Amino acid sequence: MDYVAWKPFGDQRNGKIFLLGQCACGNDWVDKLDDLSKEKLQQWLNPITWAEFLPAFSVPYHIPGHYIFSYVCTQAGVTFDRLRLAIISEQYNATFPQELKEKLIAGVRLFLPDYRT
Numbered sequence: 304m305d306y307v308a309w310k311p312f313g314d315q316r317n318g319k320i321f322l323l324g325q326c327a328c329g330n331d332w333v334d335k336l337d338d339l340s341k342e343k344l345q346q347w348l349n350p351i352t353w354a355e356f357l358p359a360f361s362v363p364y365h366i367p368g369h370y371i372f373s374y375v376c377t378q379a380g381v382t383f384d385r386l387r388l389a390i391i392s393e394q395y396n397a398t399f400p401q402e403l404k405e406k407l408i409a410g411v412r413l414f415l416p417d418y419r420t
Contacts, residue, residue: 307321308324308359309352317353320357322381324339324359326362328363332364358381359381362384
């Protein structure tokens with residue numbers, strides 16, 4: 304498990320939308336489609352939201368084709384590939400805090416010194 308995200312509905316009741324995500328950055332990303340196991344993790348997570356978590360999967364690659372993308376979603380959960388991440392990034396670019404944006408860019412440049420914004 305690489306990330307956790309939840310979104311409350313605003314009514315202060317249990318049952319938030321709750322994602323647990325797996326990232327796969329290497330060329331072997333197909334081998335990681337079933338890394339998140341509900342059976343193994345559920346015992347640790349029920350009290351947080353009272354609803355089962357949704358598995359999520361993130362890759363820095365574009366997953367082409369409806370059939371392949373659908374298969375990945377079926378196996379790994381809500382899928383965030385390069386296209387989906389780029390769209391989300393663009394949608395929230397104007398409201399993203401500048402200080403956090405600068406820290407993230409500095410972190411990316413540790414691995415990709417030539418990264419341009």
